[in-house]
Amino acid sequence: MLNAYRLHHAFADQTAVLDNVSLSLEAGEWLGLSGHSGAGKSTLGQLLAGHLAPQAGTIEVDGEALPRSGLQPVQWLPQAPELSVNPRWRVKRILEEAWTPPAELREAFGIEPGWLNRYPGALSGGELQRVCVLRALAPGVRCLVADEISSMLDPLTQLALWQALREVVDERRLGVLVISHDAALLERLCPRQLTLSEGRLSPSVRHGAQSA
Amino acid sequence: MLTIEHLTLQLPYYAPWWRRRWAEVLSDVSLELHPGEVHAVVGASGAGKSLLAHALLGLLPEPKRQTGRLTFHRQVLTAARQRQLRGRELALIPQSLDALDPLVRSQRQVSWAANRAGDARANAWQAAGQALTHYQLDERSKQAFPHELSGGMARRVLVAMAHVSHAQLIIADEPSVGLDPQQRDRVLDALAALARQGKAVLLITHDLRHALPIAQRVTLMRQGRCVETAFASAFQGDGDTLATDYAQALWQALPDNHFGVTPTAQAQNVA
């Protein structure tokens, strides 16, 4: 479904962060991505979601290039939810920027009705992250790039987030690229895992994933 | 060495029409730190960990309402004493790397800390060099400016500053944030080394798994309260020896363990 072919990206000083990177993600697949800090994981995530334009290479979803405007079929979820919401908007407006999630789904993500009238500053990082994840699940979205979305959360919140996400993803057969330092987490979530190192992707072969 | 008894802290917030209300951010927190020990305080963001650290050092802004007793070396820790001991007996390794002066090279920066702790200038320079070597920073990093250092190296410069201050109590606020596993292990090892020298280390972190390898005791915090203080060795297997349901649930929810919730834990989490 999501195909990236021979992506190349270099910073202004000519050091290549991504060098001929190709990857494919099927519908309903959980793909893990690990690598050192600064290895270019986030750059790859932002390229796939259309936040950055690749300097070379192509990205296609279902055989079509990413649209120039309108809803992006690949949504990027960054680590810091505080930065990905407008601090002057109330939570309800943030959540419903692209679509209006049904109440059941809000409940599944543990988003309490009482939060909706507050400003994001009044929510904790974990609470806000759940709002951001649900916001990105608009109809028409095919893939998620989850970039360290649970690294700042306590284990219980982290678990609740992944469980809620897993239900939606399995039901809608979305593709998910999970970027994380946490080997144990990737092991739990993703049957297939890749490692990004010195601009190149290589499969990190592990034992099969156990379901939660 | 340091005893915290029933520490309760209230901070103001402003309701519409400029009314002032008080929010309780720490409630009845009691802890005891011993020399030679790493004591971890673990909790999610907003649990009050950093506020606890700042309360210990007397860094909280006025106005505030604080009750409870802090004792350091059997003497009550008053605001005046906190001011006097800060940077000498008590050291903070701050969460933000912005705490380093961007225009000063590492060694000079560390020597300032030594100087504040009472070392003569020449000695301070030498002590700074030795401390940086101790934390595996090479000659080049010693003469580097903060922006030339990686996150892990900058963090180790901060650890070296705490080291040269001869502080008896070192508070490390989220030292592992934003580091990849290798860098993180090096920083945590540096903290463990400080404890081996007989200092007390208060390690504040959101990730239980980072704390366990080096901590002797772990306090779990949640919404400003201490849920449980347990020996690090209790966090193993199914976590049966943990006293509270919350601690057990937290342990079980880790991806390394069950990555699931027990029925009791679920009830706890909702509550």
Place this chain on the structure above:
Amino acid sequence: MSRAQPRRDALWMGAAIAVLLVALLSSRWWLGDTPGQMHFDARLAAPSLDHWLGTDALGRDLWARTLAGLSLSIGVGSLAALIGTFIALGMALLAMLGPRFDALVALVIDTLLSVPHLILLLLIAFALGGGTQAVIIAVAVTHWPRLARLLRAELLQLRHAPYIAMSRALGKSQCFVMVYHYLPQVLPQCVVGALLLFPHAILHEAALTFLGVGLDPSQPAIGLLLADAMRYLSSGVWWLGLFPGLGLLLVVLSLERLASHWRHAL
């Protein structure tokens, strides 16, 4: 100490100054035609109980004329400040459309700022043939660049905020981002900016009128009162210059104080 204090102060100051402004603006009604009434028996009279601030060469009451002049100045100043703020806001938002627009806006701002204020003012007012309209337009056109530069700097910080990129990725249009993300961010600056422009505009309106390219000579504008006073100053008629000058100073200073207070509070 408390964060509420400056906000409360700003509120009180705002209220007090609003009362003052309303009193000045409404003076048009309760003064009636007294500013134009001539008392030939009391020409160039010193301040007395009949004429609190004295009279001018045609025996017109200076107290009434000062109030009327200030009310006129405030009207012209607020209009000019409002228009200037709108231009500044529009230009700052325009700069957000892309690097090319940004360069263009920056060029216009820098060009206008490099020309001395008063010269530009005089040229524009002169070219438009003087009068109230010309003064308003001239003041508005020359005063927006400073505010626009401030707003643009504020918005530039936002341009790379992740939530802007997220909003676009969630399918929102450029226009939506402008109105709902960028605009609310700079609205407080706009309010303060307009308030800061206001006293400036009043001063420059008075200056233009003083120099003869401003308001109609038949209107009791502060600039005209001051220009008139110049002629009699050497003959010891001090009240003609002093009181309108003090009035202008009072209005301008109080607005300036209010604006700087609000800037800290918002």
